[in-house]
Amino acid sequence: MAFWRIKNVRIAGVAACVPKNIVRTSDIELFTPEEAETFDKTVGIKQRRIAPADVCASDMCQAASERLLSELGWKKESVDALIFESVTGDYRTPPTACLLQDRMGLSENCFCLDLPMGCCGCMYAMTVAGNLLQAGTIKRALLLVGDTALRMGSMKDKSRVPLFGDAGTAMALEYDENAKPVVIEFHTDGSGYKALMTPHGGFRHPFTAESLVEEDFGHGIVRAPMHTLIEGMSVFSFAISKPPRSVQDFMEREGIDKDQDIDYFLIHQANKLIVDRVVKKLKLPLDKVPYNLEEFGNLGGASIPSLMVTRLRERLQSDNPTRLLCSSFGLGLSWGTMFLDVQRLVIPELIEI
Amino acid sequence: MSENIKKLNDIFVEVFGEVSDRLGDDFSKENVDEWDSVHQLNIVSLIEDNFDLMLDPEDIVACTSYNASKDILRKYDVEI
Numbered sequence: 042m043a044f045w046r047i048k049n050v051r052i053a054g055v056a057a058c059v060p061k062n063i064v065r066t067s068d069i070e071l072f073t074p075e076e077a078e079t080f081d082k083t084v085g086i087k088q089r090r091i092a093p094a095d096v097c098a099s100d101m102c103q104a105a106s107e108r109l110l111s112e113l114g115w116k117k118e119s120v121d122a123l124i125f126e127s128v129t130g131d132y133r134t135p136p137t138a139c140l141l142q143d144r145m146g147l148s149e150n151c152f153c154l155d156l157p158m159g160c161c162g163c164m165y166a167m168t169v170a171g172n173l174l175q176a177g178t179i180k181r182a183l184l185l186v187g188d189t190a191l192r193m194g195s196m197k198d199k200s201r202v203p204l205f206g207d208a209g210t211a212m213a214l215e216y217d218e219n220a221k222p223v224v225i226e227f228h229t230d231g232s233g234y235k236a237l238m239t240p241h242g243g244f245r246h247p248f249t250a251e252s253l254v255e256e257d258f259g260h261g262i263v264r265a266p267m268h269t270l271i272e273g274m275s276v277f278s279f280a281i282s283k284p285p286r287s288v289q290d291f292m293e294r295e296g297i298d299k300d301q302d303i304d305y306f307l308i309h310q311a312n313k314l315i316v317d318r319v320v321k322k323l324k325l326p327l328d329k330v331p332y333n334l335e336e337f338g339n340l341g342g343a344s345i346p347s348l349m350v351t352r353l354r355e356r357l358q359s360d361n362p363t364r365l366l367c368s369s370f371g372l373g374l375s376w377g378t379m380f381l382d383v384q385r386l387v388i389p390e391l392i393e394i
Numbered sequence: 395m396s397e398n399i400k401k402l403n404d405i406f407v408e409v410f411g412e413v414s415d416r417l418g419d420d421f422s423k424e425n426v427d428e429w430d431s432v433h434q435l436n437i438v439s440l441i442e443d444n445f446d447l448m449l450d451p452e453d454i455v456a457c458t459s460y461n462a463s464k465d466i467l468r469k470y471d472v473e474i
Contacts, residue, residue: 083436084435199430275455277435277451277454277455278451278454
């Protein structure tokens, strides 16, 4: 089983950056006013932040991490590892983490790594960074998680355009022998890969003239093979079945009582239909399940750190320990569960650029 | 018309507008252009709320026509 109990690693802080530009569902030309209203009510994503074309995920992650480093009082040369988790890096090559090392003025001794893992991105980055840090040979790591997912798809694809928002987040991790363990578990079902994919542009189907040829799939979906697609019903069916079952198994194995032992459940903010259903299946108390999808949409891997910044900032900054149970699911298909026990986090106010 | 059929028809009217006259064998994802995944999930949510059910994922995916919704309700022992 892909399971870790990561010791000696403390989350020191978390920051998030979003574009200033707000796009309401009613602003999306693909929708009639009635459809926009139905979408807001059903899917629950009423607005999202969309970056201008010259702003990349790495820019927002950089802004978040610069502010976080400043508020933590960490010198840049003290950062031993930088992980950039995104499916919307600056270039196909080189790794964006290497570009960020230079742009941010980090040390040449900094270990830099890209992870393109989608909606479970925060958990993947935590798993890798946690395992890098726990031996104590390196002391500090930055996890940068962000995406500009809208621009991966067709702007004529009604099934995808309204779902995503843009954001960049940063988490600061530090070696600390007094830290409470971070517990993480992962699962993968690659047989479902076609539910969330970009057919052309890799080396299986390189980019050609054919990649640009649009097809009308009906129901408001027009896209070309270069565009990322989402098979809504397949993703929905996956998201409401496997992740909640894994959360249940995780709690049973760890002896976690959902009513007594967890302060907040952070569920990947895919859409309201999915999150509501996960809540219902797990019989979670609603006051322990923060949502921010109505304001920011699906932020991919940045969903969980963005919840920490936008909905739990005051509590997580306080002296009170806060126990978080997180559930993510997405590309691959992959899904994971993570338990965090945190306190006194440094959390700058939400940054807008 | 049974009470449950009326409840189901009201759900389709709420989701698709005034379609009472069209609800029959041909009312399906293939024949109704507005029937996208949002509409389908909306139907499912309303069926669950109105009939006090929790549908399995495979039934949610299979709910692609008016007739299919009736079959699914029967599967959950709803008289229809």
